[in-house]
Amino acid sequence: MKKLSFLAAFLASAMAFSQVQDAMSYQAIIRNSSNQLVKNQSVSLRFSILKGSANGTVVYSETQLQPTNINGLITVKIGAGNLLSGSYSNINWGADTYFLKMEADPNGSNNYTLTGISQLLSVPYALYAKNSGSSTPGPQGIPGITGPAGATGAQGPTGVTGATGAQGIQGVTGATGATGAQGTQGITGATGATGSQGFTGATGANGSQGPQGIQGVMGPIGIQGVPGVTGAQGPQGVTGAVGATGANGATGAQGSGFSNGTAGAQVYLTNSTTPFAPTAPVTLTGDVTLAGNGVTTVGDGKIATAKIADAAVTTAKIADAAITVTKIGTTSGTASSTTYLRGDGTWSTPSSSAGNGFIITSANSNITLSTANQIVNLNGNFTVSLPSAPVNGQLVYVVSANANGSIDGNGKSIILQDGSQLPGFNYAAYGGAYRFSFLFYNGIAWYNGF
Numbered sequence: 001m002k003k004l005s006f007l008a009a010f011l012a013s014a015m016a017f018s019q020v021q022d023a024m025s026y027q028a029i030i031r032n033s034s035n036q037l038v039k040n041q042s043v044s045l046r047f048s049i050l051k052g053s054a055n056g057t058v059v060y061s062e063t064q065l066q067p068t069n070i071n072g073l074i075t076v077k078i079g080a081g082n083l084l085s086g087s088y089s090n091i092n093w094g095a096d097t098y099f100l101k102m103e104a105d106p107n108g109s110n111n112y113t114l115t116g117i118s119q120l121l122s123v124p125y126a127l128y129a130k131n132s133g134s135s136t137p138g139p140q141g142i143p144g145i146t147g148p149a150g151a152t153g154a155q156g157p158t159g160v161t162g163a164t165g166a167q168g169i170q171g172v173t174g175a176t177g178a179t180g181a182q183g184t185q186g187i188t189g190a191t192g193a194t195g196s197q198g199f200t201g202a203t204g205a206n207g208s209q210g211p212q213g214i215q216g217v218m219g220p221i222g223i224q225g226v227p228g229v230t231g232a233q234g235p236q237g238v239t240g241a242v243g244a245t246g247a248n249g250a251t252g253a254q255g256s257g258f259s260n261g262t263a264g265a266q267v268y269l270t271n272s273t274t275p276f277a278p279t280a281p282v283t284l285t286g287d288v289t290l291a292g293n294g295v296t297t298v299g300d301g302k303i304a305t306a307k308i309a310d311a312a313v314t315t316a317k318i319a320d321a322a323i324t325v326t327k328i329g330t331t332s333g334t335a336s337s338t339t340y341l342r343g344d345g346t347w348s349t350p351s352s353s354a355g356n357g358f359i360i361t362s363a364n365s366n367i368t369l370s371t372a373n374q375i376v377n378l379n380g381n382f383t384v385s386l387p388s389a390p391v392n393g394q395l396v397y398v399v400s401a402n403a404n405g406s407i408d409g410n411g412k413s414i415i416l417q418d419g420s421q422l423p424g425f426n427y428a429a430y431g432g433a434y435r436f437s438f439l440f441y442n443g444i445a446w447y448n449g450f
Contacts, residue, residue, distance in 0.1 A: 022089045023079035029072050032106065037072030044105040046112050047078050049091065054099050054117045060086035065108060109404065109428040110381060358395075368410065369396060378405040378427075385410045392443040400427045400435040407437065413445040421445065 026047075030038040045064045050056040062081035068074045078100070079088040091098070098120045103112035266281035289297050333339060333347025342348050359374045361367070368385040369376065371394055376384055378400040385408040386396065398407060407414065408424040415421050427435045438449045 023077040025075065026078050027073060027075050028102075030068055030074060030104070030106065031072065038068050038106050039070055039072050040068060041106065042067050042108040043074060044108050044110065044112065045074075045076065045081075046084075046103040047081065048101040048103075049078075049086075049088075049120075050099040050101055050117070051096050053097075054101075054119075056099065058085065058101075059091055059098075060088050062088075107426070107429060109426070358397075363405070375399070377401075381405050381428075383408055386412065386439070386446060388412075390441040390446075392441060394441045396437075396439045398437040398439065400437075403430070403435045404428050407439075409446060412441070414439070415445050415447050417449070 030043060032038055042065055045066065047062055047064070048058045049060040051059045060079075061084040062078070063084060064076050064081035066074050066076050099117055100120055101117045102115050104115050105111045105113065262281070263283055266283050268278040268281050270276040270278055284296075287298055291297065328341070329345065330341065330347060331345045335341070335347050339347040339349050357373060359372050361369065361374045361376045363376055363378045363382050363384050364380065366383045366385070367376075369387050371387050371389070371391045373395045375397040376399070378384060378398055380402070381404045383406045384398060387394075388410045390412065404427055406424060406426045409422070413421040414424065439446045440449070441447075
């Protein structure tokens with residue numbers, strides 16, 4: 001945490017004409033690491049009075065939780081807080097020099113940071129007067145006769161310059177003085193006379209418009225030529241005589257054709273190159289057989305997974321109800337409405353989700369939770385880290401009786417009721433004496449329903 005900025009001032013602890021109080025007033029203006037005022041916020045303070053030096057023995061220590069005002073100012077009475085050690089009333093202020101050590105946590109928790117150590121000068125020593133004797137003054141004595149003035153002694157050598165004392169705490173800035181009255185406005189000068197307007201020049205006469213030119217004469221249209229004479233059609237030619245009928249050609253040799261097979265259910269295969277002439281008949285063997293009427297049949301148990309091309313056998317090619325549960329080979333289990341078939345060929349019953357039962361977990365130190373549903377008792381200012389790989393539907397209840405400690409999402413966001421998402425949160429930031437959180441995981445983030 002960066003060091004905070006405090007502008008502090010000690011105020012006199014003694015009251016005129018009354019008994020001295022066992023406390024001294026203290027004020028400070030608190031700014032954060034960005035030099036901004038910490039306004040209207042509870043701040044935890046820890047004061048320690050040190051004897052002899054800034055590293056001296058602690059003779060008194062206390063804590064206080066006080067709010068700042070709208071100007072970031074906090075006011076406390078040192079000696080009236082929650083006692084940690086020592087006795088404020090038994091401090092012998094006249095026996096030694098004393099220093100004030102101040103620590104603070106602007107979040108109102110117990111994570112104190114040192115803000116400064118200052119020497120206590122004249123103000124606390126009003127408390128020494130409480131133990132110096134009766135406050136009732138004795139009778140004033142008769143003034144003695146003034147003796148003759150003695151001779152002036154020789155001036156002694158200049159003493160060694162003492163060490164510069166520690167700089168005192170800066171005093172509180174005084175209020176801004178009232179704005180002075182506005183001075184009387186001077187007399188407005190007289191407005192000068194407006195000059196006379198010049199004369200407007202005369203408008204020149206418009207020139208006369210010139211005459212429009214004469215349109216030229218259109219030339220005459222040329223004479224259309226005479227159409228030419230159509231030529232005469234020639235005579236039709238004489239039809240030629242019919243030729244004699246040709247003689248019939250010789251009959252070609254008989255082709256090889258298809259020869260009969262030597263067994264039933266045979267097919268003819270053609271050559272792999274041209275001409276694709278048929279070869280000797282063959283009989284289908286293997287997984288597929290061919291009937292005499294051309295119908296093919298796949299033998300029982302002949303189609304294995306390794307023999308089916310990817311997507312070759314589709315739903316549209318399988319007759320409805322052709323593949324039944326009884327035709328699926330399994331290694332164990334029983335097919336029913338409450339089981340499912342696993343990839344290893346076994347029938348299995350779905351396991352229950354993580355939504356059943358709770359365990360009780362006590363957080364007496366920083367802890368990382370398991371994926372079980374659980375109730376967590378947060379017993380101090382510790383951090384409860386949610387599981388890094390939670391189960392979808394996991395439930396976690398966190399109870400913090402002292403309103404302290406933190407919840408860490410451990411890489412998962414925590415969604416609040418207003419829709420904002422946080423990586424975690426601290427109970428002390430919400431105040432109060434008792435806190436309860438209800439968290440459940442939806443597969444993506446934790447939802448905080450408190």
